[in-house]
Amino acid sequence: MNPDIVKERQNATFNVEKLTNILDGSPEKTRRRREIESMVLNDPDFQEQDPNFLSRSERYDQAVRKSAQMILKLREFGISDPDEIYYYKNCVHPDRPEPLDLHLGMFLPTLLNQATPEQMDRFFTPAWNLQIIGTYAQTEMGHGWWRCSQRASCSATTPTVLPALTSEDWRPQATFDPATQEFVLNSPTISSIKWWPGGLGKTSNHAIVLAQLHTQGNCHGLHAFIVPIRDMDTHVPLPGIVVGDIGPKFGFSEVDNGFLKLENVRIPLDNMLMKYAKVEPDGTYVKPPSAKLTYGTMVFIRSMIVGQSALALAKSCTIAIRYSAVRHQSELKPGEPEPQILNFQTQQHKLFPVLATAYAFTFVGQYMKQTYNRISGDIHEGDYSGLPELHALSAGLKAFTTWAANGAIEVCRMSCGGHGYSRSSALPDIYVEFTPTCTYEGENTVMMLQTARYLLKSYSQARGGQQLQGSVSYLSRLQPQPVSAGVPPLNIQDLASLVQVYQLRAANLVELAATSIQQELQLRHSQEDAWNSSAIDLVRASDAGLLSVPQALQVSAHIKELLIQLRPNAVALVDAFDLNDKKLNSVLGRYDGNVYEHLFEWARHSPLNASEVPPALTIIVIIKHNQLIGSFFPRSTSLSTST
Numbered sequence: 119m120n121p122d123i124v125k126e127r128q129n130a131t132f133n134v135e136k137l138t139n140i141l142d143g144s145p146e147k148t149r150r151r152r153e154i155e156s157m158v159l160n161d162p163d164f165q166e167q168d169p170n171f172l173s174r175s176e177r178y179d180q181a182v183r184k185s186a187q188m189i190l191k192l193r194e195f196g197i198s199d200p201d202e203i204y205y206y207k208n209c210v211h212p213d214r215p216e217p218l219d220l221h222l223g224m225f226l227p228t229l230l231n232q233a234t235p236e237q238m239d240r241f242f243t244p245a246w247n248l249q250i251i252g253t254y255a256q257t258e259m260g261h262g263w264w265r266c267s268q269r270a271s272c273s274a275t276t277p278t279v280l281p282a283l284t285s286e287d288w289r290p291q292a293t294f295d296p297a298t299q300e301f302v303l304n305s306p307t308i309s310s311i312k313w314w315p316g317g318l319g320k321t322s323n324h325a326i327v328l329a330q331l332h333t334q335g336n337c338h339g340l341h342a343f344i345v346p347i348r349d350m351d352t353h354v355p356l357p358g359i360v361v362g363d364i365g366p367k368f369g370f371s372e373v374d375n376g377f378l379k380l381e382n383v384r385i386p387l388d389n390m391l392m393k394y395a396k397v398e399p400d401g402t403y404v405k406p407p408s409a410k411l412t413y414g415t416m417v418f419i420r421s422m423i424v425g426q427s428a429l430a431l432a433k434s435c436t437i438a439i440r441y442s443a444v445r446h447q448s449e450l451k452p453g454e455p456e457p458q459i460l461n462f463q464t465q466q467h468k469l470f471p472v473l474a475t476a477y478a479f480t481f482v483g484q485y486m487k488q489t490y491n492r493i494s495g496d497i498h499e500g501d502y503s504g505l506p507e508l509h510a511l512s513a514g515l516k517a518f519t520t521w522a523a524n525g526a527i528e529v530c531r532m533s534c535g536g537h538g539y540s541r542s543s544a545l546p547d548i549y550v551e552f553t554p555t556c557t558y559e560g561e562n563t564v565m566m567l568q569t570a571r572y573l574l575k576s577y578s579q580a581r582g583g584q585q586l587q588g589s590v591s592y593l594s595r596l597q598p599q600p601v602s603a604g605v606p607p608l609n610i611q612d613l614a615s616l617v618q619v620y621q622l623r624a625a626n627l628v629e630l631a632a633t634s635i636q637q638e639l640q641l642r643h644s645q646e647d648a649w650n651s652s653a654i655d656l657v658r659a660s661d662a663g664l665l666s667v668p669q670a671l672q673v674s675a676h677i678k679e680l681l682i683q684l685r686p687n688a689v690a691l692v693d694a695f696d697l698n699d700k701k702l703n704s705v706l707g708r709y710d711g712n713v714y715e716h717l718f719e720w721a722r723h724s725p726l727n728a729s730e731v732p733p734a735l736t737i738i739v740i741i742k743h744n745q746l747i748g749s750f751f752p753r754s755t756s757l758s759t760s761t
């Protein structure tokens with residue numbers, strides 16, 4: 119054990135285990151988490167080659183092998199609780215998305231939320247047993263999101279054939295054919311090819327495809343269909359299915375994100391997910407109780423991503439803080455030993471806010487999950503009243519937490535200097551695997567605008583005298599103040615006072631956005647143009663701080679004081695996240711702090727070190743010996759060598 123890190127732990131002023139229990143929810147939950155962890159980390163079937171030294175195809179193959187083992191073991195150990203599955207999976211594939219993510223995270227949950235009992239028997243049971251492997255295909259090459267109501271090509275009441283259509287307006291279509299009781303699915307244009315779904319490229323044999331439903335000559339907007347895409351025995355693509363991998367990406371190397379072109383693919387009537395919307399055998403369309411229920415799986419994953427932001431931050435600051443405790447640089451005072459870099463105020467100012475955010479997001483993630491479970495329980499009982507708030511909260515928190523975490527991971531990487539740039543630190547991987555959360559499941563700006571939409575509606579209800587409940591109740595309680603009213607009183611030591619200032623700022627920003635829309639409406643006369651011209655204010659309204667210059671200075675001074683208070687407990691606070699070394703997979707973030715010897719050991723495994731003279735270098739050796747000069751270069755430009 120590195121002596122610096124030992125001293126850090128001796129100096130801590132609280133019981134780390136108790137804090138771990140609080141983070142987990144209870145001592146029993148900590149025990150069970152560790153039990154699952156050891157099932158995976160001590161299982162030889164999950165041993166792997168360091169993916170840093172593998173090609174993409176090798177990484178995919180290794181991940182598929184581990185995922186298959188994972189499904190067998192989950193069954194063997196009878197693990198079926200979604201939280202436990204999620205935890206087990208995260209130990210099997212630490213930090214890395216894998217080919218079955220979409221199957222587990224979106225295919226199964228969409229069936230649970232939108233399938234009829236008969237469809238559950240036909241699809242969910244075989245999917246649970248991994249006979250059916252599914253993905254969720256919404257995004258297309260030309261469109262990541264849909265606004266059917268604004269499009270000439272589709273609305274619940276417009277006929278299918280409209281004069282003003284251009285081919286680029288077309289999206290994947292599912293047209294009901296009553297003669298055969300089938301839907302005929304087509305991707306009419308290049309831009310309508312499904313693009314991005316995880317596991318689609320090679321792994322899945324089924325996809326939930328989001329397509330426009332056409333029946334009896336009318337288009338009814340976006341609906342979900344279960345489409346078999348590969349033969350269940352041979353895994354070969356079925357007729358009419360053009361499918362494959364979209365190629366290498368920034369990260370996600372283990373995942374076969376794919377494309378899917380549908381060419382007159384026929385599926386039975388009862389392959390449309392019909393828990394809510396229905397098509398009768400004669401083609402009659404039965405509306406769902408709420409059109410928004412189609413978006414349910416996205417709300418589930420967005421809620422989950424809030425917790426993933428916390429985990430990415432916990433990992434990043436564990437690595438950076440432990441490393442900063444063992445790394446020494448630059449004499450502070452001449453003649454004295456070099457200090458731990460964690461003693462530099464600037465280093466603390468980089469890392470301690472990340473640490474605090476990791477804790478805050480952990481609790482926000484738990485709150486988001488409880489809210490999701492509560493409101494989705496109501497929805498299953500037929501009460502849809504909480505859906506707008508759940509959507510606004512999950513969309514806004516997904517965007518806010520992923521943006522914040524995305525920036526903070528990079529702060530942690532840079533705070534480790536050069537070694538942070540090495541893949542041995544794990545920080546580059548954490549970044550590339552995390553950063554697409556800002557884009558997928560709804561691009562963050564678009565999500566903030568969804569939250570703003572809800573805030574503005576709530577604002578106008580509050581101004582109309584309604585007493586609002588839940589997360590927007592502050593809009594009823596607080597009267598937005600004009601700038602001339604000055605800044606509110608603030609006690610920076612008092613959490614309640616800080617919350618009040620945040621709420622006031624939020625109310626002011628919502629009012630600012632509403633005023634902007636009103637002004638733009640007078641200028642532009644169209645609600646949509648006024649909305650777009652106020653979009654910057656709207657995004658700010660979803661991301662609410664209202665301080666005077668002296669108050670801001672007071673906050674700065676207080677932050678410096680807090681850095682000093684936090685310093686003795688920094689290592690213990692990251693230890694409390696209880697991230698096992700094998701899961702963390704970082705040379706810099708090792709629990710024992712023995713960084714340098716392991717860094718050296720890790721580098722020696724680089725494939726480039728497999729031979730002292732890599733084969734490609736023989737050409738240089740030959741050139742050096744002047745044997746090729748005559749044939750490679752004209753005499754007049756021949757290289758001068760000393761040999």
Ligand SMILES: CCCCCCCC/C=C\CCCCCCCCC/C=C/C(=O)SCCNC(=O)CCNC(=O)[C@H](O)C(C)(C)COP(=O)(O)OP(=O)(O)OC[C@H]1O[C@@H](n2cnc3c(N)ncnc32)[C@H](O)[C@@H]1OP(=O)(O)O
Pocket residue numbers: 200201203204207219220222223224226227230254256257262263264265266267316410413414416417419505506509557558559560561564568571
């Ligand atoms: C037993 C089960 C076992 C489970 C085990 C689980 C264990 C877990 C194991 C593993 C997990 C692995 C982790 C998984 C990793 C996942 C990787 C993810 C990979 C990525 C996937 C994707 O990206 S899928 C594609 C996602 N795409 C999007 O998100 C597109 C975003 N676009 C949209 O959401 C909509 O198009 C948009 C809302 C932007 C616009 O739609 P439009 O209809 O035009 O909207 P608008 O007119 O603005 O609003 C209409 C109306 O509807 C309301 N609304 C919009 N969205 C929602 C919603 N989601 N919910 C509720 N309501 C919504 C909106 O507010 C408007 O309301 P009103 O104002 O009119 O009242």
Ligand SMILES: Cc1cc2nc3c(=O)[nH]c(=O)nc-3n(C[C@H](O)[C@H](O)[C@H](O)COP(=O)(O)OP(=O)(O)OC[C@H]3O[C@@H](n4cnc5c(N)ncnc54)[C@H](O)[C@@H]3O)c2cc1C
Pocket residue numbers: 220254255256257260261262263313314315316370375554557558559560561562563564567653
């Ligand atoms: C790693 C990864 C995995 C994915 N997995 C899946 C999957 O499994 N299944 C699936 O269906 N999809 C998947 N996706 C696709 C993902 O859901 C989309 O990329 C995402 O929804 C964003 O859509 P887009 O790419 O069309 O971006 P665009 O909407 O084209 O965004 C581009 C820019 O335009 C801006 N913009 C767009 N609309 C507006 C607006 N109304 N107002 C203001 N600004 C706007 C955005 O803010 C952004 O800056 C995945 C993507 C990635 C990167």
